[in-house]
Amino acid sequence: EDQVTQSPxxxxxxxxxxxxxxxxxxxxxxxxLFWYRQDPGKGPEFLFTLYSAGEEKEKERLKATLTKKExxxxxxAPKPEDSATYLCAVVYQDNDMRFGAGTRxxxxx
Amino acid sequence: xxxxxxxxxHLITATGQRVTxxxxxxxxxxxxxxxxxxxxxxxxxxxQYYNGEERAKGNILERFSAQQFPDLxxxxxxxxxxLGDSALYFxxxxxxxxxEAFFGQGTRxxxx
Numbered sequence: 001e002d003q004v005t006q007s008p009x010x011x012x013x014x015x016x017x018x019x020x021x022x023x024x025x026x027x028x029x030x031x032x033l034f035w036y037r038q039d040p041g042k043g044p045e046f047l048f049t050l051y052s053a054g055e056e057k058e059k060e061r062l063k064a065t066l067t068k069k070e071x072x073x074x075x076x077a078p079k080p081e082d083s084a085t086y087l088c089a090v091v092y093q094d095n096d097m098r099f100g101a102g103t104r105x106x107x108x109x
Numbered sequence: 110x111x112x113x114x115x116x117x118x119h120l121i122t123a124t125g126q127r128v129t130x131x132x133x134x135x136x137x138x139x140x141x142x143x144x145x146x147x148x149x150x151x152x153x154x155x156x157q158y159y160n161g162e163e164r165a166k167g168n169i170l171e172r173f174s175a176q177q178f179p180d181l182x183x184x185x186x187x188x189x190x191x192l193g194d195s196a197l198y199f200x201x202x203x204x205x206x207x208x209e210a211f212f213g214q215g216t217r218x219x220x221x
Contacts, residue, residue: 031207043111043199043212044152051207087152091207096165097142099152 004090006100013107016077021103023088024070031095033071035064036087038102044087047073078107112136115200115213123221127188130216134181134202140164141183142203142210143175147196158183159206190220 007022025033032051036044048057050066057064061082063074073086085102092098112135122128134141143155154167158177169175172190177183187194197217201210 032209034209036212041197041215041217043113043201043214045111046209046211049209089152094165095159095206096154096157096167097201097210098154098167099144101151 004088004098004100006086006088006103008103009101010104011106013075013078013105015079015107015109018074018076018078020075021073021086021105022070023073023100025088025090029093030090031093032091033066034089034091034097035062035071035073036089036099038085038087040085047086075105078105080107080109083107111211111213113200113202113211113213115198115216117216118214119217119219121219121221122190124190124192126190126220127186128190128218130185130187130198130200130218132183132185132200132202132213134183134200135211138202138204138211139181140203140205140210141177141181142201143169143183143185144199144201145196146199146215147193150196152199155185187218192220194218195220 035047038044048064053068087102088100114133139160142157144152155169157165175185197215199215201212203210
């Protein structure tokens with residue numbers, strides 16, 4: 001069965017300390033990879049869509065990249081308001097969107 | 110605001126009962142997804158509809174069913190409820206295949 005694995009499960013950073021989150025997936029007919037941000041008790045908020053290896057997308061302090069086996073979400077100089085759970089999702093040929101367990105990010109001032 | 114509307118926001122019901130959750134997708138979106146998120150758990154894919162037809166099915170229990178109506182709104186029916194069904198239920202919609210989906214704010218179901 002196709003799998004989506006995110007690491008680390010939790011990440012604590014100091015404000016301004018850059019880092020990366022990882023999302024790895026099984027390679028069998030990937031049609032798209034998506035990054036979301038989720039605050040507690042709220043619905044996931046869409047961040048990026050990636051379709052092809054080598055593709056990059058950027059928004060404010062976030063940058064998402066995609067290779068043939070994994071995606072990274074780079075966070076540059078994070079602020080406390082970036083604290084959230086970051087979710088990765090993939091869509092395969094059967095079109096259902098499967099989510100990883102997420103990385104819970106805490107940014108301390 | 111994502112444009113996806115879910116009602117009700119909160120629901121408390123007893124074991125053995127049946128409830129219906131409703132989702133109105135963003136204007137123009139043809140695809141609707143349903144997810145379950147239990148406390149401290151990830152998003153579990155339940156089912157997807159595209160323009161009224163079931164498109165993909167995840168780990169949806171036989172006690173659960175869904176449908177998408179001609180006006181594209183969708184309903185998720187949960188029956189013979191158990192304590193373990195307590196969770197946040199999210200609906201998401203997208204324009205079509207292999208594109209990003211936008212989520213509603215969820216329905217928090219509590220089974221007592």
